Amino acid sequence: MTALQYLLVGINALTGILPRELGNLNNLLALWASDNDFTGRIPDYIGSLSDLTELRIQGNNFDGPIPTSFSNLVNLTSLRIGDLVSGSSSLAFMSNMTSLIVLTLRNCRISDNLASVDFSKFVGLYYLDLSFNNITGKVPSVLLNLNSLIYLFLGNNSLSGSLPDTKGASLKVLDFSYNELSGKFPSWYSTERHLQVNLVWNNFMIDSSNRSILSSGLNCLQRNTPCLPASPDDSSFAVDSGGTRPIIGSDKSYYEPDDTNLGEASYYVSNSTRWGISNTGKFMEAANFSFIVYTSRQFTNTLDSVLFQTARTSSSSLRYYGIGLKNGFYNVELQFAEIFFPDNTTWTSLGTRIFDIFIQGELREKDFDIKKQTNGKSYTVVLRQYVVRVTENFMEIHLFWAGKGTCCIPRQGSYGPLISALSVSPYGGNNKVDPGPIKNSAGKSKIALVAGVVVCTIVLGLLSTGTFLWRQKRKKMEAEMGGS
Incomplete structure (x- = not known):
């Protein structure tokens, strides 16, 4: 078993904790353990599997934090961790994972600042998802200017300040929703074509100076600026x-x-x-x-x-x-x-x-x-x-x-x-x-509604039939009594 290179145990409804013996699989290249019911702390011995190039741990019931030993996994090209139920993690462990192409740390209870990571070293990063955490501070300009980055998801954090003035040509999908961002919209927002940017639930001021460059209705989807009812009928x-x-x-x-x-x-x-x-x-x-x-x-x-x-x-x-x-x-x-x-x-x-x-x-x-x-x-x-x-x-x-x-x-x-x-x-x-x-x-x-109609129809039919038969029997009895 120590020669095993690929261990894929995702989507199996497995329970309990990951066995410590997994730490002996020193030749392992890929470990998938998503969508199970594993519990306990994320095992720190996974950090000793230094040959790993792909690691997926999402959709379980693991407790955090993400082990600091993961900093040894410098050969990873794809790392997906998500849905931790407790604990608080930082981003420090990923500082030397510069071979990453795909990085997902979603819903991991991360409390840190993006400035704590030197993203300029992640030259091959194509996909980055740090959404649904508690990441604070400003959005670093270097992050938006990575040459390979196409997808960036930073929604549902506590980011503040304004958006960077510049953005790399490769970056086409940007999620900044549900943060505390504010300030002016950068020029790249209005001049670049085929761009997707989600800015819902921030603190941007939307007025006549910028309304023309924004999709209609964003002013109704900002913090503390609700749109009031247009008429008394606006209740459904x-x-x-x-x-x-x-x-x-x-x-x-x-x-x-x-x-x-x-x-x-x-x-x-x-x-x-x-x-x-x-x-x-x-x-x-x-x-x-x-x-x-x-x-x-x-x-x-x-x-x-x-x-x-x-x-x-x-x-x-x-x-x-x-x-x-x-x-x-x-x-x-x-x-x-x-x-x-x-x-x-x-x-x-x-x-x-x-x-x-x-x-x-x-x-x-x-x-x-x-x-x-x-x-x-x-x-x-x-x-x-x-x-x-x-x-x-x-x-x-x-x-x-x-x-x-x-x-x-x-x-x-x-x-x-x-x-x-x-x-x-x-x-x-x-x-x-x-x-x-x-x-x-x-x-x-709504099957209940259909079933209810059917049941009512049957009951009414039985009542009608019963009433008809009773009346016929009564007429017969009256006729017999009249003839006697």
């Missing part, structure tokens, strides 16, 4: 995720289309300015992947099959926003149906999609699995309903991938959040009513 909206035309649902909701072609670091605010959307993340190893997916299948357990023939997906973080809502309580209904994995007996049906659901920053569903709600069936509708409070005219619905689920069944990129439709309406018809303690309620699929 509904969205058909991926849909290309308006739809009137069976519940009389007006579902607006949502077919904007978002990229790996994009946002959009609807023409009605009632709702918006933000997407971040890249489907690794998946070429030309679309974030909108389609099916022509019919869904038998819903009255609104067309709503589920399109869906929007994400490899990392997908957020929908309610903009300019009146403050109060709302019903939020999220509608799902798995359309990636076919219902058959082949390996292509074995994929799993797992993600978390947050609303207003509160975790409502942990490790949500659409197919698990339907006893393993695809093309079956699942509803989730919640009561949500709005206090600043703004609502955020966040679908978040925490590294779990299969990645490549039936094809690369078959993971991450997926949603078919959503609707938001005043609670109980009056959003000033306080429902008391807000609970996370799991809504039932």
Whole structure:
């Protein structure tokens, strides 16, 4: 076993701690241990496997910090660590990993400053994801000017200051969302074509001097600058995720289309300015992947099959926003149906999609699995309903991938959040009513509605038949009595 070079144990539901004997595999080149249920500290003996060129540890229940012994892994070209449940890490361990091409330290509880790393030495770095941490300080100019860097994800940190004035020509996808950035927009933001930059939820001042260079609605998606209700009617909206035309649902909701072609670091605010959307993340190893997916299948357990023939997906973080809502309580209904994995007996049906659901920053569903709600069936509708409070005219619905689920069944990129439709309406018809303690309620699929109609029809039929037979028998008895 000591001659082993590749150990791939991802997506196996393995539990416990990684055995110390792994530290004896001195010839190991690749270790994949993502999407399991491993616990305990990340083993420091992994740092002794100095021949490693690829290491993946995402989607487990490991405690931090990231061991300082990892600084010995200087031959790594790909390092992906994510989703640590405790501990605080720094970036110091990666300072000498200058052979890296892909680096993901996502959701790792990193508390550090980007200036602590000399990024000028990372000349081959192509992909960098440090999102969902607590990284502070300014964005170093050297980082944006790396010659090989194409993808940069720094969202959901505590970065401050302004964006660097210069940027390398190779860098095309930049996620700075959910930070504390401010100041003027650099010239490269408006002059360079085919650029994706997500600036949602920062402190940029948007006025007449820069509004023309920005996508419409960004002013409504900044910190402390909510858009107020335009009219008293701005208290509800509904969205058909991926849909290309308006739809009137069976519940009389007006579902607006949502077919904007978002990229790996994009946002959009609807023409009605009632709702918006933000997407971040890249489907690794998946070429030309679309974030909108389609099916022509019919869904038998819903009255609104067309709503589920399109869906929007994400490899990392997908957020929908309610903009300019009146403050109060709302019903939020999220509608799902798995359309990636076919219902058959082949390996292509074995994929799993797992993600978390947050609303207003509160975790409502942990490790949500659409197919698990339907006893393993695809093309079956699942509803989730919640009561949500709005206090600043703004609502955020966040679908978040925490590294779990299969990645490549039936094809690369078959993971991450997926949603078919959503609707938001005043609670109980009056959003000033306080429902008391807000609970996370799991809504039932619209199959309940269909089943209810069927049951009612059967019951009414039986009652009608019974009434008819009783009347016939009564007439016969009266006739017999009259003749006697």
